[in-house]
Amino acid sequence: MDLFVTAEIRKVVPLEQRIDEAVGALLRLMRQGSPLCAAFSSGKDSSAMMVVFFIAAEKALEEGIEPRLMVLHSDTRIENPVIHKLARSEMDKIRAHAMKLGIEMRVEIASPTLLDSWGPRILGGRSIPSFPMTNGDCSNDWKIKPMQTLRKRLLPVWGNGSECITLTGSRFSESAARGSKMRQRGESAYEPFRNRQGELCFSPLADWSTDDVWELLGLVRAGIYTSYTDAVDVIKAYADAGPTSCAVINDGIAAGGAGKGGCGARFGCHQCQMVKNDSSMEYLLEDPEYAFMAGLGKLRNFIAATQNDVSRRLWVGRTIKEGFIAIRPDVYSPAMMRELFRYTVTLDVLEYEQACDLGIEPRFRLIPADHAVAIDYLWSLNGHWDGFTAIADYLEIWNGVVRYAIPESPVIGCEQFPEPRFLHVGEDWAQACGDTWAGIRDPFMVAMLESCMEETTYGKSNPLRLWDVTQRTVDEQTGKQIEEGFTIDPESLLFFFEYEAERLIDDYRSYRENQGRGWTARWYLQYGLVKIPSMQVLRHDDAFKRTAFKRLIGVNGSTVDVEMLIEASSSWDEVDETVKKAFLSDxxxxxxxxxxxxxxxxxxxxxxxxxxx
Missing domain, CATH: 1.20.5 (Single alpha-helices involved in coiled-coils or other helix-helix interfaces)
Structure with missing residues (x-):
């Protein structure tokens, strides 16, 4: 029983009445011909919602109405393997049941972009994990934004001129905070509401209690209600992992924008750092059935234990403001990035070998080949490691040359964050580099191929002429060519690992330690393995220039002399107020x-x- 909810929600209503009310509300939408879309996580609430939807759909079919539903699911690519498997299995059941009933059904999955994915984002040095008391932007980049992008692309087509209504499994009684947010948004179990972006949403289970949800799933398991699922796997997942679930997507859709304060999930991403202890993982690891996830738990705990170790951070700022960059602990240091990369790839290989022994598919893969190339590109682009360092480690681990064990008790350095200091570099990275050749254009390519290779102009105020580095595809809905984001060309990736990788590792071995010239990143661009959108070309050009500047002052490569940086920079008291305001909030x-x-x-x-x- 939900004891800590408001009195008006804690009414004793028979489950049959709850079901009739939810089915009646959905039937009204189907009779109106409203195109429906459902946010499905495979958790208890969205599962109960789908059961209710199919009850309503069968009634609609009896009335001669042909209901349509598009199911949208969010996959962060680092979901708990148990939930990842559950979601895929339940979505297959949804498709099969819809086909059996003759219901038009479409199931789509939203995932973060390549650069926003966990590996390139954290191990590639674009950001650090979202720790407690931080911004928690991972939930937006890995869940909310991909779902919003998918909805923006698909809903107008699915609606076919009519406005889509998105169904969520949100309930007032999930928590006091969630109930308050739902009331502020005007949610109800009887009619749709509009979120901040003006989209129509509906929560048919809004008035349901947790007991109502479990009772329905129990009746489905007992065969009292026949639906797309027997609910056995859903109930087992919760029984094995404890009473936890993730409601980020429901909140994000209902609010019509990015959430605040992190995801709050305890049964989602296996590398989530927003909670002190991953209780669901701890529950699961008590069962030998889930022992294969022990390495994932060790990796998460290692990251948590070292979160405040400033010796594992990069101290060189990446953004120029008022002519200065900040000198303070920022993203992970090159050494820490590589250490985490080695641990992660080792986990992938061990899981692959165990899966082969069992005759099953691997249950997780943290760093697929395209993510390894993206990380290698980012390391080179930002002057951390060069000479195909990530690919060298990747192949050595996969070929069984070496494995890296995650330490149970990592060595922790200084955990005191100092006051920020500031280093004057000039108005932009081009000015900082002076006459030194820098940027995305390669001197050899320019000298040898300038007159025989078609170039494209990027940017307006400071135009840059460069060979075409973008990837284009044909939009299946409009038939028009559209630019993709940061991508790895799949055909080039195959040829790279089959014919080029080992040779390049040997050829560039001398560039690997403390060079940081961006050789590897330029190679990826020149040979078309890495593609970047036109709107990001100048940003990558700036990154190459920043790497050149760091090399000029001796702070590029895998090791950075922090004491030298501190000595060369200005203290908090030595810079103007405009500099302080540019870098720090009031x-x-x-x-x-x-x-x-x-x-x-x-x-x-x-x-x-x-x-x-």
Whole structure:
């Protein structure tokens, strides 16, 4: 029984009445001819919602109505393997049951872009994990944004001129906070509401209690209700992992935008750092059936244990503001990126070998080949590692030359974050590099092929002429050519690993340690293995220039002399107020000033005690 919900929600209503009300509301939408779309996670609430939908759909078919439903699912690519398998299995059942009933059904999956995926994002040095008390933007990049992109592309087509209504499994009684948000949005179990983006959404189970949901799934398992699923796998997943679920997608769709404060899920991403302890993983690992996930738990715990170790961070800022870059712990250091990469690829190989022994498909894959190339590109682009370092490690691990075990008790360095310092570099990276050749254009390519290779102009204010580095596809809905984002060409990827990778690793071996010239990244672009959208060309050009500048001042490569950086930079008190405002919010600046005054007062008090002694 839900004890901690408001009185008006905690009404004792028979389940049959709850089902009749939800089915009646869905039937009204079907009779109106409203095209429907369902957000499906394979959790208990969305599963119950799909059961109710099919009850309504069968009634609609009896009335001669032909209901249509598009099911949308979000896959972060690092879902708990148990949930990943469950979701795929349940979606297959949805397709099969819809086909059996003659219901028009379409099932689509939203996933983050290649660069936003966990490997390139964290191990590639684009960001650090979202830890407790931080922004939690991972839920937006891995769940909300991909779903919004998919909905924007598919809903107008699915609606065929009519406005789609999105069904969610949100319930008032999930928590006091969620219930409050739902009321603010005007959600109800009787009629659709509009989210912030003006989209129509509907929560047919809004008034249901947790007991109602489990009772329905129990009746389905017992065969009292016949539906697309027997609910056995859903109930087993919760029984094995504890009473947890993820409602980020429901909240994101209902709100009509990005969520705030992180995902709050405890039964989703196996590398989630937004919770202190992953209780669902701990429950599962108590069962020998799920022992294959032990390495994933070790990796997550290693990342959590080292989150405040500033020696594992990169201290060189990436953005110029008011002529300065910040000198402070930022993303992971090149050494930490490579360490995590080695652990992660080792986990992939061990899982692959175990799966082969069992005669099954691997249950997870953290770094597929295209992600390895993306990480290698980013390492080279940003001057961390060069000479195909990531690919060298990748092949050595997969070929059985070496394996890397995750330490149970990692060595932790300094965990005190210092005040930010600032290094003057100039107005932009081109100015910082001076006369040094820098940027995305390769001197050899320009000299040898300038007159025989067609070039494209990128940018307007500072145009850059370059060979075409974009990937285009034909939109299946409009028939027009559209640019893809950052992509790895699949055919080139196959040829690269089959014929080129080992030779290139040997040829570029001398560039691997502390070079950071961007040789590898340029190779990927020149040979068409990596494709970038035109709107990102100038951004990548700036990154190449930044790498050239870092090499000029000796702070590129796998090791950075932090003491030298601190000595060359200016302290908080030595820069203008405009610089401070450019890098830090008002609240952060106030907090730093208060901390400084507190330390000064403590030091003064200490001096007085010393004099008195």
């Amino acid at each position: 609240s952060r600046r106030t907090a730093l000033e208060d901390a400084k005054q507190s330390r000064t007062a403590q030091e003064a008090q200490g001096d007085l005690f010393a004099l008195a002694a």
